[in-house]
Amino acid sequence: MRVVALEEHFTVPDLVRRIDPNAIGRRGFRSRKPPAGGPNPVELLPEIGEQRLRSMDEAGITVQVLSNSGPGPDLVPGPDGVGIARAMNDHLAAAIARHPERFAGFAVLPMQSPDAAINEFVRAVRDLGFVGALVNGTTEGRFLDHPSYDGLLAAAVELDVPIYVHPHLAPEAVRQAYFADLLPGASRVLESAGWGWHSETAIHVLRLVLSGALDRHSRLKLIIGHMGEMLPMMLARADDTFALDIEHLQRPISRTILDQVWVTTSGMFSEPPFIAALLTFGIDRIMFSVDYPYSSNAKGRSFLDRLPLAPADIKKFKHGNADALLKLNEGE
Numbered sequence: 001m002r003v004v005a006l007e008e009h010f011t012v013p014d015l016v017r018r019i020d021p022n023a024i025g026r027r028g029f030r031s032r033k034p035p036a037g038g039p040n041p042v043e044l045l046p047e048i049g050e051q052r053l054r055s056m057d058e059a060g061i062t063v064q065v066l067s068n069s070g071p072g073p074d075l076v077p078g079p080d081g082v083g084i085a086r087a088m089n090d091h092l093a094a095a096i097a098r099h100p101e102r103f104a105g106f107a108v109l110p111m112q113s114p115d116a117a118i119n120e121f122v123r124a125v126r127d128l129g130f131v132g133a134l135v136n137g138t139t140e141g142r143f144l145d146h147p148s149y150d151g152l153l154a155a156a157v158e159l160d161v162p163i164y165v166h167p168h169l170a171p172e173a174v175r176q177a178y179f180a181d182l183l184p185g186a187s188r189v190l191e192s193a194g195w196g197w198h199s200e201t202a203i204h205v206l207r208l209v210l211s212g213a214l215d216r217h218s219r220l221k222l223i224i225g226h227m228g229e230m231l232p233m234m235l236a237r238a239d240d241t242f243a244l245d246i247e248h249l250q251r252p253i254s255r256t257i258l259d260q261v262w263v264t265t266s267g268m269f270s271e272p273p274f275i276a277a278l279l280t281f282g283i284d285r286i287m288f289s290v291d292y293p294y295s296s297n298a299k300g301r302s303f304l305d306r307l308p309l310a311p312a313d314i315k316k317f318k319h320g321n322a323d324a325l326l327k328l329n330e331g332e
Contacts, residue, residue: 001315004322005300006065007164007225007266007289011045012091015084016071023075028169030188044293045069048095052292053102059297061290062319063101063328066092067134067164068108074139074168081110085120093128104328105130106164111139114148118155125159131326132161132223137168137197143204145211153217162221162262162325165204167197167229193267193294201229205261206238206253214260215250221325225266225289227273231257232280258285262325267291269303283313287322 107124266289290300
């Protein structure tokens with residue numbers, strides 16, 4: 001059966017080298033410890049060809065929807081950021097053109113230049129054929145509910161494509177308050193994949209709700225990864241605790257999120273969070289992802305093979321929901 005994975009990453013080292021190393025350092029990028037018994041994910045990121053396709057084939061993955069892994073153009077202001085975003089999108093479009101049945105793309109955007117980000121979003125979708133955009137967390141401390149990004153949200157609605165809200169490293173003040181004063185490795189992982197990324201993305205979505213941005217853009221479609229970034233276990237509590245303070249909103253918090261958010265399994269391959277996401281969002285809103293190369297395609301495949309879903313539901317999870325949301329070519 002066709003399998004689509006839609007939080008899968010790449011980078012372009014030559015373009016990353018155009019980013020000021022000081023800006024990269026200020027954003028908190030630090031060296032990752034490579035796994036002892038396997039390939040270094042950072043070394044796998046640039047390759048969009050035979051090695052990646054071989055790994056996909058071994059795991060039975062038909063399509064990867066690719067997105068840029070930071071550092072990226074969101075760190076760069078002005079024309080330089082716009083140029084890096086454009087070049088990264090062109091690089092991805094060329095890779096997709098070589099294997100159009102195996103790859104699709106989310107645009108990377110120059111988020112420090114909101115008007116230019118809209119223009120690049122439109123170009124990437126209309127001219128390059130991309131299926132949406134991926135935004136990495138905050139930009140200079142601003143979430144997507146900031147008024148400067150209202151036009152970007154409107155563009156996603158007009159283009160009828162989703163925005164994937166992906167985690168990012170914490171702003172410096174948050175890093176110092178929440179994640180400092182530990183051993184360096186423990187601090188780095190607590191800030192990122194061990195906890196901080198997921199709570200930040202949940203806050204990002206909640207801010208979009210509470211600011212009224214999702215009411216203003218009620219046809220906006222969002223995707224979040226990692227089994228819903230902690231939201232499945234918190235939606236009922238959010239409805240209860242915010243009930244007296246959200247008279248400005250048109251819908252309850254949970255209703256807004258369930259109306260406008262889709263969830264992927266990226267990087268999480270255990271049943272308890274999947275069950276929580278399934279019970280909260282329903283099978284029509286959950287999509288398979290691996291988070292390659294940070295997670296292995298083999299682990300994703302093993303998780304797929306363990307899930308005790310009905311045939312109609314496993315079809316939705318493996319590809320049907322993604323095909324419908326992203327308007328991918330359907331087929332077995």
